Amino acid sequence: MEDLGPAGAGLAVALENLFPPLPSEVILPLAGFAAARGDLGLLSAILFTTLGSVVGALALYGVGAVLGRDRTRAIIAKLPLVKLRDVDKAEQWFVRHGPKAVLIGRLVPVVRSMISVPAGVERMRIVVFLPLTALGSLVWNSLLIVAGYQLGERWHVVESSVGVFQKVVLAGAVAAVIWFVVVKLRSDSEKVK
Template identity: 40%
Template sequence: MSSDWIKNIIESLGYGGIALLMFVENLFPPIPSELIMPLAGYTANLPDSRLNILGVFFAGLFGSVTGALIWYYPGKFWGERRLKVFARKYGKWIGVSSKDISKAKRWFETQGNKAVFIGRLVPGVRTLISVPAGMSNMSLLPFLFYTTLGSAAWVGLLTYSGYMLGSQYELVDKYLAPVSKIVLGILVLAFVAWILKRKCRNSRI
């Protein structure tokens, strides 16, 4: 994916542009934080840059946490059935399907509140983990705590990687992609193991 338009927004709007991009990234999963934050980190390392790495980090963190709240409240007030209907009608425009919602809900049920923290570190899960948190009536303060913690780790990793790699910042996305698939595979296996364990336990009762 070309990063030219991301670069233009960051150069034009500065910290506000970074926050906006990360906010939108949490609403529309196809927009990659793996490009946004490394590019912002790289920009902060340029000699004539008006950005600094701490400002870039906090701008990205603010946008990420704010975007996560947008998914939390529909989960809390709409519920699973209405969200799935919405996803079937409009999900193709935002890259979210009813199956994605079900997957995120099952993941939350297996991990509890810590799923919010872990989920924020996993591409493909990080955006939608807010939905089951809302559906399960997770309190706002714990949700914000775990979301901020997970988002800070993710945003910090991407920002620092771009800062250190310089003009090779796109390598972050290249090398994270296979790692993300491995992590996602491990999570799927853990979920399957949890299901089997529950079935074995129920069969003994």
């Protein structure tokens, strides 16, 4: 980021999508801190990191689409520092929630990078995948960059707080699914009467 500016922040986030052990929870607040110091513009940091997120997500989507489920899993199983169970979680999330999984998944650490793989395997329409990925990434990136910007030299505090945020997002998703099931069951029971 220091050498390449906003483009470096975007590149770091694109690589974070491809190599999940690089945590966005560190990269993005650090970009916010760099913006607070005047090394980057806040808006350009958000835009470039969102672009980087989309580029990385498209690469993983392409891997899933070209290789298919079995070959993708075989390759992932051989990669160091990447857990096959993370891909399994993303796939289960995608199967349950479809396109919403891409949007919500971009807000959940671990799932955020891997959600692109099942979207590619299932050949989700790219005109749906791209805007959902961009919107989810924009929200995530903005939250963490602005937090790093606001915290200044204490930008590293964001990483520990993300765990709490992750739990809130998951609880919200579970509540939404429960609500959907209840509404569906009530609707079906009223049709039977």
